[in-house]
Amino acid sequence: MWQLLQFPLCPFSRKVRLLLSEKGVGYEPVRESPWARRDEFLDLNPAGQTPVMVDVERGVTLIDSMAICEYFEETVDKAAMLNGTAADRAEIRRLVTWFDTHFFREITGPLLLERMEKRIVHRLPPDTRALRDAMKAAVEHLDYIDYLLDHRAWLGGATMSLADLAAAAQISVADYLGGIDWKTHTTAKRWYVGMKSRPSFRPLLAERMEGVAPPPDYEKLDL
C-alpha cells in the first residue's frame, strides 16, 4: 500500500492526489508538515518538501510531484494524463511547470505563508501588501487560463491532462485561502466548476486545515 506524505493545503500533493484518484490507485494519506522539519522526514527527502510517496513492501520512495506523476503515468494505463504526440506532451509538461512554479511562486506560495504558516506557526498577522500582490497575480493567471480555454477544450490541449490537474490543484488552495475572485473570469470559472465536480476532487474540498477556515463558497459548485 502506498503512503502519501502530505498536508491538506499542499498544492503539489493535491495534484498527485487528483492523479491517483483518476487512475484508481489506492493510498493512505499520512500527515506531514514540512515546516516542522522532522528529522525522519529530512532523511527521507533531503529537500524537506511534500509530497513524498512510500511503498514499504516494494521498497520504493518517490519524491517530487512531477516525478511521482510521471511514475504513475508510466505504470498505470488508466486515465492517461500525458496524451498525444511528443509535442502535445511537451505542451502539457510546460503548463504543469507553469502552474507549479509561476502560479505557486506568485500566488499559492505567498498565500500559504501569509494565511497559513504565519497563523499556525509564527502567530503573526498576514502582510496585507503581500496578500494584495498575490490576488493581483491571480487575476493575471485567470486571464491566461481564459486565453488558453479560448483556443482549446482543456488547458493542455484536446483532452483533460495533467495540466488541468496541476492548475486546479493550485487554484483550489488559493481559493481556500481567499485569493481567488471569480468575477469576470467566466470561462476559467466554468472549467474550474467542471474540475470541482469530478469525484477525484470532492474529498479534497471536504478537508480542512486546522486553524484556517475557507470562504463560504469554497465547496460550492455554482460559483
Place this chain on the structure above:
Amino acid sequence: MWQLLQFPLCPFSRKVRLLLSEKGVGYEPVRESPWARRDEFLDLNPAGQTPVMVDVERGVTLIDSMAICEYFEETVDKAAMLNGTAADRAEIRRLVTWFDTHFFREITGPLLLERMEKRIVHRLPPDTRALRDAMKAAVEHLDYIDYLLDHRAWLGGATMSLADLAAAAQISVADYLGGIDWKTHTTAKRWYVGMKSRPSFRPLLAERMEGVAPPPDYEKLDL
C-alpha cells in the same frame, strides 16, 4: 532544423545542449537574453525564460528544459538518459529537479545575479554576502554529490543519466562564476572531470559570456 534560444551561462540551456549533443541532435543556438524581456520572446514563452526550442518547418515550440529533455528522450532512442525501472526513472527525475531548483536557487541563480546580471545589466558591484552564501551552499551540494557517488556509479544510479547532465550543467555555470571550491571534494571532482572530458561538454567550456571572464582553471581537465 531546431533553433535553441539561450545564452552562454544559462544552466538549463546547458543541460539541454548536453542532452542534444549526447543524442546527436543538430540545432542552431540563437542568442536570447531573458533579462531584455524582448516582446517577441515573451510572445513565444510567457514565462520569459530560456531555454526555448523552435522548429519552424515542423511548427513545434518546446518550452521548459525538463519538457524539452523529455521530448527528446521520447523521440530519439540514442543515448537514453532516463534508464531503468519506473522507480529508477523517478529517482533520476527527482535529482534533475533537485539540481534545477535547489542548486539553482541557492547557488547558480545568486551567482548569475551577482556576477553577471549586476555587471552587465545594472552596472553594480556584487553583494559579497550573497556571494559568500552561495559558495557555502555549494560546499553542501558537493557534499551531497560525494554522498551519492559513494553509493552509486553515477548520480542517478548505475548508468549516466539526465541527473548527471543537470548537475554538471549547474556546476559548470557556478564554476565559471567562481563559486566552486574543489578542495576536499575528491569524489565529486573526479566525477566532474569525467563529465568535462565528454565531447558534448567541450563546446560549452569554450564559450564566453561577454564582460564576464571565468577563472583560469575553468576549462582544465586536471583540477
